[in-house]
Structures are given as C-alpha cells and as structure tokens.
Ligand SMILES: Nc1ncnc2c1ncn2[C@@H]1O[C@H](COP(=O)(O)OP(=O)(O)OP(=O)(O)O)[C@@H](O)[C@H]1O
C-alpha cells in the first residue's frame with residue numbers, strides 16, 4: 001500500500017513531500033532536534049497519509065524511547081507502536097507506526113554474518129578480542145551502520161515510508177561519506193600494510209616467517225607482544241575476506257540515497273553555528289546530487305513577535321504603563337492592589353517583548369539570507385518542556401505538516 005493523502009484535502013509542504021517519497025533522512029548538527037523531528041514526522045505521516053511508516057531512531061532520550069515502545073533493549077528489532085498508546089494520546093492513525101532503535105553492535109554482527117565467506121570465518125571474527133573494540137571505536141561506525149540498516153529495512157519492502165534519524169556526528173556530512181569510506185578502508189593501504197607479512201605466510205598461517213626480517217614488525221612484536229600483533233593481523237585478514245560484499249553493499253547504499261524516492265530533511269536552529277553547518281550541508285547535498293527536500297528551522301520564535309501591532313503594545317507598556325495598570329486594577333484582582341508594582345511589571349513585560357522581538361527579527365533576516373534553501377522550509381517553535389511523549393510528538397508533527405511550507409513564510 002502506498003501512502004496517499006486524503007483525496008479532497010489539499011496537501012503541500014512537508015506532507016506533500018513525504019507522500020511522494022519512500023525514505024526521508026533527517027540530518028543536521030548535534031542537538032538541533034533531529035530525533036524529535038523524525039519521530040514527529042513519522043507519527044504524523046502514519047496519521048494522515050496512512051500506510052506502514054517506520055521511524056529508525058538513533059539514541060533517543062529514554063522517555064521518548066519508551067513512548068515509542070522501544071524500552072527493553074530490543075535494539076534493531078522494529079516494533080509497532082500499539083494503537084492503544086496512540087488512542088490514549090488522542091490519535092486515530094490511518095496507517096501503522098513502527099519504530100526501531102539503531103544498535104551499532106548488533107548491526108555489525110549482522111553485517112559480519114551476512115558477508116563472511118563461511119560460518120567459521122564469521123565466528124572467528126565475532127569472537128576476536130579486537131572485534132568489539134574496533135567496531136565500537138571505528139570512526140563513523142554509527143553512520144555506516146545507520147545507512148546499512150536503512151538499506152536492509154528498505155529491502156524488506158514492508159514499509160511505505162521510512163523516516164531515518166542520523167547520529168550526532170561532528171560534521172553532518174560525515175554519514176554521506178560513510179559507505180564510501182568504509183569501502184576505502186577495506187581496500188585501503190593501511191589494512192594491506194598491517195596484514196602484509198601474514199598474507200605472505202598464507203591466509204591461514206597467521207604466524208609468519210618473515211616478520212623477524214622487518215624492523216617495524218620486529219619492534220612491534222617486542223613492544224606489543226607477538227600475540228597482539230597476530231590478533232590484529234588475523235582479525236583484519238578475516239575481515240578482508242568480506243571486502244567484496246562490503247564494497248558492493250556500500251555502493252548499493254549510496255545508490256539508494258541518491259534515488260528519487262529518497263529525500264533529505266535538514267534540521268537546524270537559527271543559531272549561528274548549526275545554521276552555518278546546515279547551509280554547508282545543503283550545498284553539499286545539492287553538489288553531490290542528493291535530493292534536498294526540506295529545511296526545518298527548529299525552536300524558532302513565533303511570528304507575532306515581529307508584528308507591528310505587538311510592537312505598538314510593547315511601546316505603550318514601556319513608555320506609559322499606568323493606563324494599562326489602572327485598567328487591570330479595575331478588574332479588582334486582589335494580587336494587583338499595588339498600582340506601582342503592576343505598572344513596573346507591565347513595563348518589564350513590554351521591554352522583554354522588545355528584546356524578543358529583536359531576536360525574532362534577526363532570525364527572520366537569517367532565514368531570508370539562506371542560500372540553497374529547498375522549496376519546503378518549515379518553522380517549528382520552541383515548545384515548553386522537552387518532546388518526550390506521543391502527545392508532544394503530535395503537537396510537533398502538526399506544526400511540521402501545517403506550516404505553510406513556503407520559502408519565506
Ligand atoms: N521545538 C522544540 N521545543 C522544545 N524542545 C525541543 C524542541 N526540539 C527539540 N527539543 C528538545 O531538545 C533536545 C534535543 O532534541 P533531539 O534529541 O531531538 O536532538 P538531536 O538533534 O536528535 O540531538 P543529537 O544530535 O544529540 O542526536 C531534546 O530534549 C528535545 O526534547
């Protein structure tokens with residue numbers, strides 16, 4: 001079943017975008033709201049567009065994970081968010097919402113089992129003392145596994161829409177390169193060099209004859225102990241047996257990300273650093289021919305802070321708060337008995353509005369200056385408190401889908 005918007009109901013912005021795509025990748029710099037926006041967009045899609053919608057989250061906050069039914073360390077297993085839980089949050093979804101959480105360790109194990117030439121090699125890798133350490137520390141290990149999982153899940157054909165969250169990388173662009181880097185690594189010089197003496201001694205004969213003749217290996221042998229060096233080499237030799245599978249797979253993941261059915265939603269706040277990174281990221285996506293579908297400006301200030309009417313009220317409260325204070329006093333609220341104090345509070349409120357209004361105008365300027373922005377630009381205001389339950393996700397999701405979706409809105 002393909003997700004289809006309600007006939008007769010006009011859909012545009014993010015909703016229209018998600019109705020025509022199978023994969024949407026939420027990306028952006030650390031802490032800008034990727035996980036929250038991805039979960040909210042998935043829930044909203046299940047509600048309005050129908051079909052089977054999966055959100056693949058990465059390290060969600062505990063409360064959000066449990067709201068999505070992901071507690072209990074089930075890792076990569078996809079679970080359906082129960083209709084009961086949705087109903088309790090006041091939601092009647094047209095489709096099914098599924099959720100999963102990325103488990104990097106499990107992702108690696110599955111990868112090894114899939115690509116190792118035989119079961120014996122797979123077991124040797126999985127049992128190697130270095131294996132866990134290396135895969136856990138591997139630069140961009142998370143990125144690669146996230147993309148890998150996406151490919152795997154998409155291949156099952158079970159979902160009409162997959163919304164994928166991305167890891168908090170130092171640089172949002174990292175995960176785009178992850179498949180290619182992984183392929184490079186496996187075919188790279190470092191691995192060839194590390195394993196050279198062992199390869200010379202034959203694949204299975206891990207102990208080599210010619211080690212003693214090479215000063216580097218001789219020294220490493222003395223410092224690290226021969227067992228250590230042997231472990232490393234054995235590990236990489238086994239790992240290299242998966243090279244072809246890995247490279248082929250990395251290219252397939254890259255192709256999937258480039259297809260028309262995949263789109264990217266860049267999330268950012270309007271603070272200088274994340275915004276700069278979002279701009280760079282959008283530029284890179286376009287340059288590399290990925291589909292840039294939406295820009296989500298999270299935690300923005302509301303438009304009324306920029307309205308002339310609001311400014312007039314604030315001016316009045318700052319310059320002459322007394323009439324407003326007297327009008328309030330006429331309401332005979334007991335707490336407002338002291339007219340001076342009421343006037344001072346109103347004055348402060350007016351000033352505070354003016355301050356917020358300066359920030360809101362600055363935000364609007366930054367928004368207007370954005371280069372390479374896609375057709376769909378969505379504002380999400382800052383909500384009170386964290387977004388940690390289904391009701392919160394519904395609220396965010398509505399904003400995502402109902403924002404006018406225009407470039408300058
Ligand atoms: N519009 C918003 N209003 C209020 N709180 C928000 C909003 N957006 C995000 N948050 C809160 O900000 C925090 C960070 O959000 P989130 O975890 O979604 O960011 P992230 O980009 O996934 O972070 P990381 O890069 O660490 O994965 C969370 O506590 C979330 O509830």
Ligand SMILES: [Mg+2]
Pocket residue numbers: 034035036058059060165166168
């Ligand atoms: Mg996150």
